[in-house]
Amino acid sequence: MFTIVHRDYYTKIIVHGRLTHKDYIETLIPEINKLSELGNMKLMINALEFSGMQPRAVLDDLKLGVTKRKKIAKLAIVTNKSWMIFLVDLIKQIVASEIKTYDNEKDASDWLMQD
Numbered sequence: 001m002f003t004i005v006h007r008d009y010y011t012k013i014i015v016h017g018r019l020t021h022k023d024y025i026e027t028l029i030p031e032i033n034k035l036s037e038l039g040n041m042k043l044m045i046n047a048l049e050f051s052g053m054q055p056r057a058v059l060d061d062l063k064l065g066v067t068k069r070k071k072i073a074k075l076a077i078v079t080n081k082s083w084m085i086f087l088v089d090l091i092k093q094i095v096a097s098e099i100k101t102y103d104n105e106k107d108a109s110d111w112l113m114q115d
Contacts, residue, residue, distance in 0.1 A: 001015075001016045001017060001019075001023055001027075002014065002015060002016075002019075002023055002027045002028050002031075003016065004027070004028075004031050007109075009042060009112060009113045010041075010042035010043060010044055010074070010076075010109070010112040010113070011031075011035060011041065011042070011043055011044070012043075012044045012045075012046060012105075013028070013043060013044065013045045013046070014046045014049070015045060015046065015047045015049065015050040016049045016050075017049065017050070017051050018051050018052045018053065018054070019050070019052070019053040019054065019057045019061075020053075020054050020056075020057055021054060021056040021057050021060055023057065024057055024060035024061070024064070025060070028060075028064070029060070029064060032064060032068055035071075036068050036071040039071075040071055040072070040073035041068075041071055041072050041073060042072075042073055042074045042075075042112045043072060043074070043075050043076070044075075044076045044077075044078065044105065044108050044109065044112060045075070045076070045077045045078065046078045046105060047077060047078060047079040047081070047084060048078060048079065048080060050079070050081075050084075065091075065095070069095050069097060072095075072097040073097065073098065074097065074098045074099075074111070074112055075097050075098070075099045075100075076099075076100055076101075076102055076108035076109075076111055076112050077099070077100070077101045077102070077108075078101075078102050078103065078104065078105055078108050079101060079102075079103070080103055084101075085101045088101050
C-alpha cells in the first residue's frame with residue numbers, strides 16, 4: 001500500500017507491506033500523473049516498511065519509471081535494505097534523475113530541499 005503526503009518542496013511516498021497491481025492502478029499512477037503535469041517532481045520514497053511486490057506490480061513500477069523518468073528532478077529513497085540500495089545504484093546508471101539513498105527521512109528531506 002502507498003501513503004502519499006505532499007510537502008512544500010517534495011512529495012513523500014510511504015510504502016507499506018507488499019505492493020500489488022491494484023496499489024499502483026488506484027493510488028500511485030494517478031498521483032504521479034497529476035504531479036508530472038505540474039513540472040519536474042521531487043520525490044521521497046520511504047521504503048522502511050516495504051516487504052515485496054507482486055510480479056505485475058514490478059511491471060507497473062518499471063513502466064511508471066520509464067514513462068516519467070524525465071519528469072523526476074530528484075528522488076530520495078529511504079531504506080535500510082542492502083538489496084534495495086544495490087538496485088538503486090544500478091538504476092542510477094540509466095536514468096537522468098538525481099537519485100540518492102538514505103537511512104532516515106531527515107537527511108533525505110534536507111537533500112530534496114536543496115536547489
